[in-house]
Structure formats: C-alpha cells, structure tokens
Amino acid sequence: MDVKDIKAPGFLKEYGVSECEALAEDIRRFLIDTLAGTGGHFSSNLGVVELTIALHKHFDSPHDKLVFDVGHQGYVHKILTGRAEQFDTLRKTDGLSGFLKRAESEHDVYEAGHSSTSVAASAGMLFAKGHADIGHVVAIIGDGALQSGVALEALNFLGHYPQHQPIIVLNDNEMSIGENVGMLSKLLTNVRMRRGYRRIRRRARSLVPNRFRNFTSRIERRVKGFLTGYTYFESVGYDYFGPIDGHDFKQLFKAFEVAKRNDRPTVIHVRTVKGKGYTPAEKDKQGVWHGVSGFEKANGRLKTGGLTYSNLAADYMLNRLDSGKDAYVVTPAMVPGSKLMDFKEKHPDRLIDTGIAEATALTMAGSLAMQGVDVFLTVYSTFLQRAYDQLLHDVARHGAPVVIGVDRSGLVGADGDTHQGIYDLPMTLHIPNLTIAHPKNPEEFVRIMNYAFDHCDGPFLVRYSKETCEYSADVVNTQESYPPGWMEERQGRDATVIAFGTIVEELSEIFAHRGLDVRLLNARYLKPLDEKTLSTIDPEVPLVVHEESTLQGGFGSAVADYFLERPAPRIVRLGFTDTYVEHGSRNTLLRRYGLDAKSVADTVEALIDAA
Ligand SMILES: Cc1ncc(C[n+]2csc(CCOP(=O)(O)OP(=O)(O)O)c2C)c(N)n1
Structure with a gap:
C-alpha cells in the first residue's frame, strides 16, 4: 500500500493480522526512506509502528482520545491520520510539525513536546466526560517519560478515581533517549524477566473455576497479581496486564480488547524495540538514533553538523577533570543531546543522570554544590522551565554555587514552539543571587566558565545557543576569566x-x-x-x-x-x-x-x- 493514500484510520477496522503486518512493513519503509532525508525523531517511531496501528484499529479516534506522551513518537499516528503526503516538509518552516498539533488534525487531541504530561492530560479528559462526548482515553507513555515526577504524580492521582477507567499504555523499550536510569526502570526489568503475560493468563485460567473466567473478574486479577507479584501499578490502583510483545499484532489486539472491557484503571505494559526494522538504530544504546538530522540509508552513516556549544561545554568539563580538578556533571536525561557521551565514558562516576527529572536535578545539584563540590548542571533552556521553583527556592535562595549551563537558549529550529529557548530569561532575571551570562563565542564561553567555577561563590547561569561553533584545544584550555561587566x-x-x-x-x-x-x-x-x-x-x-x-x-x-x-x-x-x-x-x-x-x-x- 502507498501510505500516502491513507486519508483516515477507519479502514483499519476491516484489517486482520496479516494486512496489519503488511501495512506495518510499508510504514516502516516509508519512515526509513523519508527520515533519511528530512531527519526527525527516528528510532522511537520505528518502535511504535505496530502499537500505533493496533491502537487506531481498536479505538475510534478522535472520539476515543489517543494521548501520545511527548509526541515525538507520533509519526505513525500522523501517517494513519492522512498526513504522509506532507512528510517531506517535516519540521521545516511552515511544514508538518515534529510533534502533535491540534491545528494539523482532529486526531491530535493533545499537544506536548515536554515529556510526561499524558497521564494528567488524560485525567482532564476523563473528568470532562460528563460534559463532552468522550470515549475511551488512552495515554501512550514511554518508560523514560514514566519516571518523571510529573507522570508519577498523575498516575497516583488518577488511580484514586477507578470510575474514570483510564487506559495507560506503557511503551517500554528499555530506553529513554539513551540508557534509562532509576529504580522504576529496574522494576520494569524485573517485570519483563517474569514469564510472559499469555502464559500467566493460561495458568491463571486453570486456577479459576469456569464460571469466573471473565477476563476482568476480580478473582482472576488477584490470581494474576499473585503470579506476577504485586507490581508498582497495582499498588497505585491499576489493573496491570503484561508485558506483551509490542510487535505482535495478536497480542496487541487482545490486550486492547481487554483494556476496553476492563471496568477499572488499566495499565497495558507493551515491550517494543526502539529502532525496530533498521539495524543501526536497533543496536544503538547511546541514543544517537533517537533524533537524527538525516542519514545514508545504505550504510547507516548519520549526517552530522559541526561542533556546538554543547560539545564545548562537555569538552570544558572533561578538560577540567583531566587537569586534576574535581567536579560532577548533572544532566536530566540528556547525555546524548548535551554531548556528554565522552565524559560519561571517561568519568562514569562523575556523571549524574537523574532521568527526566529536571526539578530533582536542580535541587540535588544545588545541595551537592553546597557541600563544597564543584557541580555543572547542564539543561536545555526549555526544560529548565520545569524547575523554576527549584531554581528560585532551593538553588538561588540558598546561594548554592552550582554552575548551570542553559543549553539551546534562543531559537532551536526544527523542534518548534514547545522547545524554543526564549522564556528562560524572563524566568530567571528577577531571581536574587543569580549571575547570568551569555558568551558571544567559544573564547568568551571558556573565560566565563572559568570565572563561574573559580571566582564566583553563588549560583551561576551560562546560556548558550544550539548553533555550531569552532574551537581548538587551546581555547578550551584558556586560564583567563571574565568577571561580570560588558x-x-x-x-x-x-x-x-x-x-x-x-x-x-x-x-x-x-x-x-x-x-x-x-x-x-x-x-x-x-x-x-x-x-x-x-x-x-x-x-x-x-x-x-x-x-x-x-x-x-x-x-x-x-x-x-x-x-x-x-x-x-x-x-x-x-x-x-x-x-x-x-x-x-x-x-x-x-x-x-x-x-x-x-x-x-x-x-x-x-x-x-x-x-
Ligand atoms: C521535560 C522533558 N525533558 C526532557 C525531554 C527530552 N526527551 C524527549 S524524548 C525523551 C526520552 C523519552 O523516553 P521514552 O518516554 O522512553 O520514549 P522513547 O523515545 O524511548 O519511546 C527525552 C528525555 C523532554 N521532551 N521533556
């Protein structure tokens, strides 16, 4: 099938497993061919091809609400809702957005770009049910996004309202952008290692008398709970089903039928492979195939731009440690984006990845700096928005001498309105105790960093843009510093x-x-x-x-x-x-x-x- 002919997802209702499999192949080929040229979020989308087809087959979008967390994995949804034709304009000026956009389609029921909002957004829709004609509400959230407090507090809150019957589809590919961190990811690994859901279900059925074999029965749930162990999700009020293979249509179809019929909050745990169908992306554990600028399809050679200020910041910290000074680098889930791969490899014990937890990163980094340890926290301007209170209340009020690299300040280009780094200045200029700098070139950057680390005893923000920049080892090694002043x-x-x-x-x-x-x-x-x-x-x-x-x-x-x-x-x-x-x-x-x-x-x- 030419996926450009798809106008709306209704045709999927007539599709059986083999037709869905053929469609999945066509969509995957289209994604690989197109994104090689346009660039965009690559491996996350290859991982959800079957999952998205199955969701659109079993739910009636837009009456049923499909709420994609972040939205970076929404390309298959865009294709199924009639937008394949416009993919050559993806993320370009006046072209198709790389995230969900309500103005683009009635099927884009919620917009994001920052992660972990899908559960709370679903809660809003569920509470609106008496006022608006809303069917099922399904949040599709990744295992990376799930670790954020923003998602966890919503999950906890919504579990308290069993009558609303939220459906949470946990898309577990064992990766955030790169490697996943935190205890929740360990818990999911443990759940994954247990025997698959289907075997558990067979076992549970054999233990339950015939007349109680309704899939959603309380008895079966309890028996299943006994066999799988008491999962985190059950502890916060959800019936948990899984893990299932997210590339197997039969399992997906069954799971979504169960979710639709279940009369309580439901989590469907789906295992997928990030980058599925394109070997270099499947093998990638660092996250370099998460978002790409384009690539050569035949050999998997990624298009790269030049060095950026992110590279410079990472090299500066590497150089600092190499020259015998000690410091921690803190990142909220952005090791690849902040170009910290080399630093992580050379100084794994000095790199702290908090996961998608900007607020925790700020408070932790501030507290760490208050103990007399040099700390560089690098965070994108747009994601710093998540941690305004922690910056003001925890870091600046204490005068904690943490150096904060505000990466991607200014316009960010293809990611668009959710990611523009144009709000951090009004958000920070009024905060007492802060020093804020923005260098014009690499030479200034290094001198400002030297001042921040060696002469400033309070919280310090260094802004830098996404632009490319050229610099030599000598520049990184400069010892001079620039104090405040123009x-x-x-x-x-x-x-x-x-x-x-x-x-x-x-x-x-x-x-x-x-x-x-x-x-x-x-x-x-x-x-x-x-x-x-x-x-x-x-x-x-x-x-x-x-x-x-x-x-x-x-x-x-x-x-x-x-x-x-x-x-x-x-x-x-x-x-x-x-x-x-x-x-x-x-x-x-x-x-x-x-x-x-x-x-x-x-x-x-x-x-x-x-x-
Ligand atoms: C608040 C916030 N912090 C960081 C990011 C950057 N980011 C985009 S996707 C992503 C990883 C999400 O991982 P997961 O939810 O598992 O989805 P996957 O791409 O693996 O399918 C991150 C960290 C973001 N979008 N929002």
Missing part, C-alpha cells in the same frame, strides 16, 4: 546597540560594512546589569536592545527599567513579543521576526534617519 565592541555616536550572544560579531561586521557610526555593547553578563557602562550611554541618540528571547520581563525590559529614573534615550527593544514561535530554520525565523543582524541594522539605520 564589553564595548565598537564605538559610535549616532546610536547605541546592546546585544549578546553570537549576533554580536555579526552586528559588528554589518555596522562596519554599512559604515554606520554605532556604538555596540556586548552584554556578556545579563545579570548583574553593568550599571557603570549603562551610565555612559548617550541619552540623545537611540538605544536598541536585542535579545533572542521573549520581551516581556526580559533583558531589554531590565535595561529600560534602569533608565526609568534617569535621563533616557529613545529605547527600542527587539525580541519576541508575547508569542510562541513555530518550528523552522532559525535564520528564516529570525528574519521573519526582524531579529537577524540585517534586520537589526535596518532598524538602527531607520532610527538614525528619523532622529
């Missing part, structure tokens, strides 16, 4: 521009190229504000403040606040205004929002002309 990149009389990050060098070049007489200040420290330099700004000429961040409560606002009680220049703040920024190429989006170097230069020129 840098005058360029003198000028007709206007002042304050900016930070990689755009600083671009602005410097373009101002020179256009012959503009503009003063350019590199605000490599965003907090504390450099009031000494601010006091030198000419109030008679326009002041432009640029940030690749949301404006409300941001850096430009902090600068404007400074001038509230002083003779003020005309201030123009450039950033994102009260919005979510869609997916697409970073350069295209910056241009669209008037934030690339050329647009900034145009704005500055217009202001000078108007003055």
Whole structure:
C-alpha cells in the first residue's frame, strides 16, 4: 500500500493480522526512506509502528482520545491520520510539525513536546466526560517519560478515581533517549524477566473455576497479581496486564480488547524495540538514533553538523577533570543531546543522570554544590522551565554555587514552539543571587566558565545557543576569566546597540560594512546589569536592545527599567513579543521576526534617519 493514500484510520477496522503486518512493513519503509532525508525523531517511531496501528484499529479516534506522551513518537499516528503526503516538509518552516498539533488534525487531541504530561492530560479528559462526548482515553507513555515526577504524580492521582477507567499504555523499550536510569526502570526489568503475560493468563485460567473466567473478574486479577507479584501499578490502583510483545499484532489486539472491557484503571505494559526494522538504530544504546538530522540509508552513516556549544561545554568539563580538578556533571536525561557521551565514558562516576527529572536535578545539584563540590548542571533552556521553583527556592535562595549551563537558549529550529529557548530569561532575571551570562563565542564561553567555577561563590547561569561553533584545544584550555561587566565592541555616536550572544560579531561586521557610526555593547553578563557602562550611554541618540528571547520581563525590559529614573534615550527593544514561535530554520525565523543582524541594522539605520 502507498501510505500516502491513507486519508483516515477507519479502514483499519476491516484489517486482520496479516494486512496489519503488511501495512506495518510499508510504514516502516516509508519512515526509513523519508527520515533519511528530512531527519526527525527516528528510532522511537520505528518502535511504535505496530502499537500505533493496533491502537487506531481498536479505538475510534478522535472520539476515543489517543494521548501520545511527548509526541515525538507520533509519526505513525500522523501517517494513519492522512498526513504522509506532507512528510517531506517535516519540521521545516511552515511544514508538518515534529510533534502533535491540534491545528494539523482532529486526531491530535493533545499537544506536548515536554515529556510526561499524558497521564494528567488524560485525567482532564476523563473528568470532562460528563460534559463532552468522550470515549475511551488512552495515554501512550514511554518508560523514560514514566519516571518523571510529573507522570508519577498523575498516575497516583488518577488511580484514586477507578470510575474514570483510564487506559495507560506503557511503551517500554528499555530506553529513554539513551540508557534509562532509576529504580522504576529496574522494576520494569524485573517485570519483563517474569514469564510472559499469555502464559500467566493460561495458568491463571486453570486456577479459576469456569464460571469466573471473565477476563476482568476480580478473582482472576488477584490470581494474576499473585503470579506476577504485586507490581508498582497495582499498588497505585491499576489493573496491570503484561508485558506483551509490542510487535505482535495478536497480542496487541487482545490486550486492547481487554483494556476496553476492563471496568477499572488499566495499565497495558507493551515491550517494543526502539529502532525496530533498521539495524543501526536497533543496536544503538547511546541514543544517537533517537533524533537524527538525516542519514545514508545504505550504510547507516548519520549526517552530522559541526561542533556546538554543547560539545564545548562537555569538552570544558572533561578538560577540567583531566587537569586534576574535581567536579560532577548533572544532566536530566540528556547525555546524548548535551554531548556528554565522552565524559560519561571517561568519568562514569562523575556523571549524574537523574532521568527526566529536571526539578530533582536542580535541587540535588544545588545541595551537592553546597557541600563544597564543584557541580555543572547542564539543561536545555526549555526544560529548565520545569524547575523554576527549584531554581528560585532551593538553588538561588540558598546561594548554592552550582554552575548551570542553559543549553539551546534562543531559537532551536526544527523542534518548534514547545522547545524554543526564549522564556528562560524572563524566568530567571528577577531571581536574587543569580549571575547570568551569555558568551558571544567559544573564547568568551571558556573565560566565563572559568570565572563561574573559580571566582564566583553563588549560583551561576551560562546560556548558550544550539548553533555550531569552532574551537581548538587551546581555547578550551584558556586560564583567563571574565568577571561580570560588558564589553564595548565598537564605538559610535549616532546610536547605541546592546546585544549578546553570537549576533554580536555579526552586528559588528554589518555596522562596519554599512559604515554606520554605532556604538555596540556586548552584554556578556545579563545579570548583574553593568550599571557603570549603562551610565555612559548617550541619552540623545537611540538605544536598541536585542535579545533572542521573549520581551516581556526580559533583558531589554531590565535595561529600560534602569533608565526609568534617569535621563533616557529613545529605547527600542527587539525580541519576541508575547508569542510562541513555530518550528523552522532559525535564520528564516529570525528574519521573519526582524531579529537577524540585517534586520537589526535596518532598524538602527531607520532610527538614525528619523532622529
Ligand atoms: C521535560 C522533558 N525533558 C526532557 C525531554 C527530552 N526527551 C524527549 S524524548 C525523551 C526520552 C523519552 O523516553 P521514552 O518516554 O522512553 O520514549 P522513547 O523515545 O524511548 O519511546 C527525552 C528525555 C523532554 N521532551 N521533556
């Protein structure tokens, strides 16, 4: 079947096992062929081909609600709901989103991008049942996402309402992005190692008298519980069925029929193989096939970009340990994304992976630093949102000297609105005790890190973007440090521009190229504000403040606040205004929002002309 002909999932109702198997093969081939070119979330989607087909066969989407956790594994769902045709635009500007999007399809009933929300989202739908026409509600959640407190508290809460009959499909591939961590993953391993569900069911049936052989009967559940042991899920109020083979349609069909008929909260534990059907992805234990930029299908060679600030941060920490200084690196489930594979290999006892547990990572890292240990916590800007309270209440209030790398600050490109790193500045600038920096290049990054570790005795945030950067071992090894304060990149009389990050060098070049007489200040420290330099700004000429961040409560606002009680220049703040920024190429989006170097230069020129 050409999967591009699929318009809606209804046809699956007529499909038997062999037709579903053939369809699974077609979908897998389509995914491998397409994603080799477009890139995207790869191995998670190959792992859920049969599972997603079976879900759409047994449930009536969108009346029955399929709530995919994160949504990065929703490509098969997109194909079955008529979007294969648009896959060549996947994650591109104005193209198909890499996550579920309500605007794309009525079958996308909930959107995410951050993990572990599916159970609480399902709870909302279940509580709405008396008000809206809602059928079954099914949360499809991975074993990585399940370990987050966000999922666990919802699971615990919802188990308390047996009348709502949630169905939780646990997609267990023994991996988060990479290796899974934590005791829950050990518990699942133990459950996996027990004899399969079907054998248990046969055994249970032989122990139960005929007239009680209704699958959902309390007696059978108890007998099964006795045979499988008392699982975590049962302890928080769910009937647990599994583990079943998530690539075997017969087992999936049976399990979903059971789930539909069961009159209590239900967990179906499905085992899948991440990357199923493409050998390099199946073999990958590090997680490099989780999200790809493209690859050569014939030999499995991954397309790689150049080095990024994530590499630089990891290399900096490696170099620190190699030069005899001790430190821990903490990551909430992002070893591959934060380029910590080498560090993990060389210093496994100095790498702490908390799993998808940003809040725990922050509090733990702060407390660890308070004991006199050097700690570098690296977290994506977008995921730091999960830990605002821990940053404010635990880390900053204590003055805990933890260095926090805020990776992927600014636009992130293909992942889109759920992942943009444009909210951390308004979220952190007002927090007392924090120092916040954003280097313009690798040389500055290293000097700022040196200051953070060797001279600062409070909590320190270093922001850096997803962009590529070039650096040598000498740069990483620099011993010099930059204390708080700004840098005058360029003198000028007709206007002042304050900016930070990689755009600083671009602005410097373009101002020179256009012959503009503009003063350019590199605000490599965003907090504390450099009031000494601010006091030198000419109030008679326009002041432009640029940030690749949301404006409300941001850096430009902090600068404007400074001038509230002083003779003020005309201030123009450039950033994102009260919005979510869609997916697409970073350069295209910056241009669209008037934030690339050329647009900034145009704005500055217009202001000078108007003055
Ligand atoms: C709050 C949050 N932290 C981190 C991530 C990054 N992330 C995306 S998918 C993923 C792993 C999810 O593992 P699992 O739920 O087992 O799904 P799988 O991809 O293995 O199917 C992580 C850590 C995220 N999306 N949200």
